[in-house]
Amino acid sequence: MIGKRGSATTSISTADAASITVRGRDLTRELMGHVSFSSYFFLLSTGRSPTKEQEFFLDLLLVAIAEHGLVPTNQVARMTLAAEPGCLQAAVAAGILGCGTVILGTAEACGKYLQQARSTTESAADKNAALEAHVRGIRDAGLKIPGFGHPVHKPVDPRTERILELAEQHGVAGPHVDLARRTRSAVHEVWGKPLTMNVSMMIAAVLLDLDFPASILKGVPILARTASLLAHLAEEKETPIGFLMAHHAEEAISYEEKLA
Incomplete structure (x- = not known):
């Protein structure tokens, strides 16, 4: 047997001839x-x-x-x-x-960042300074903060701003939304320029504040x-365009022979 053995049960569903639970x-x-x-x-x-x-x-x-x-x-x-x-x-x-x-999976990475940053900075006397130091440490390690940057939406992601607006209106903007907002300021300071906080960061922040499990x-x-x-x-x-896109890819990319 490969891997750790779990109990031979499931809590999601079961069925018999007359019903589904x-x-x-x-x-x-x-x-x-x-x-x-x-x-x-x-x-x-x-x-x-x-x-x-x-x-x-x-x-x-x-x-x-x-x-x-x-x-x-x-x-x-x-x-x-x-x-x-x-x-x-x-x-x-x-x-x-x-x-x-790079695409779509970053909400999970944003969630991990928010949980780690919260754990690292929540006991600090000056939380903003501690957060900036945390962000600077990530940058100095040659890494990026997930949830920042977008090839189209600049200087803001309209989806992010709408989610933030509604979270505040509904009174569900908790510590993770606050941390995301303060991270935006810290990122601007550390990188020396404004970077778009994209929708993935706000998705993670709102879900965590609403007690969604990090696993989903x-x-x-x-x-x-x-x-x-x-x-x-x-x-x-x-309206088929699949082959048309492939054709345009062929036209856009030129062949370049490289000698061994």
């Missing part, structure tokens, strides 16, 4: 027709029903991160469907496989982008 609830009588999909996702992931604020902001964040044009995840999905029109699931999978530390931070953008991928693939069947 999900997290202790009867699927057909207690869930179907009673809960939204985002509420159901929260229940599936945590075993708890979400509060009204948790459900509201989960919906908000899913909408915020689902779509952003012909980004690489959508391009590769459309090209995959063009290559194999009969395999929708492979095209979706191809797009999801592109959710890494990366899952929220993946869930959202799946919906977008399906939309792009439906459009690809009606």
Whole structure:
């Protein structure tokens, strides 16, 4: 046997001939027709029903991160469907496989940063000075702060500002949102120029303040982008551009022979 052995149980669901039970609830009588999909996702992931604020902001964040044009995840999905029109699931999978530390996966890295920075600075007499020192240490190590920078949105990411606005209006902006905001100031000071705080940082901050488990931070953008991928693939069947994008890539990239 490879790996650590766990108990041979699952707490998510079970089924028999007459019923399906999900997290202790009867699927057909207690869930179907009673809960939204985002509420159901929260229940599936945590075993708890979400509060009204948790459900509201989960919906908000899913909408915020689902779509952003012909980004690489959508391009590769459309090209995959063009290559194999009969395999929708492979095209979706191809797009999801592109959710890494540069695109979409950064919410998880932002969550780790916020938790570490909070642990490092929360006992300091001057929290802002301690945070700036923490950020400077990251920069001096040749690393970057996750959640900062964007190729399109400058000087601010409009999604970030809207999430922040609503978090404040709803009274859910807690220590992680505060830390994200102060990190923005520290990053500007340490790097000597304003860097866009992108939507991934605010997604992580709001979810952590709303008591979402850190283990699903990366899952929220993946869930959202799946919906977008399906939309792009439906459009690809009606208005194919997968091969057109591949053609333009061939035209844009020149061949350069390198001698060994």
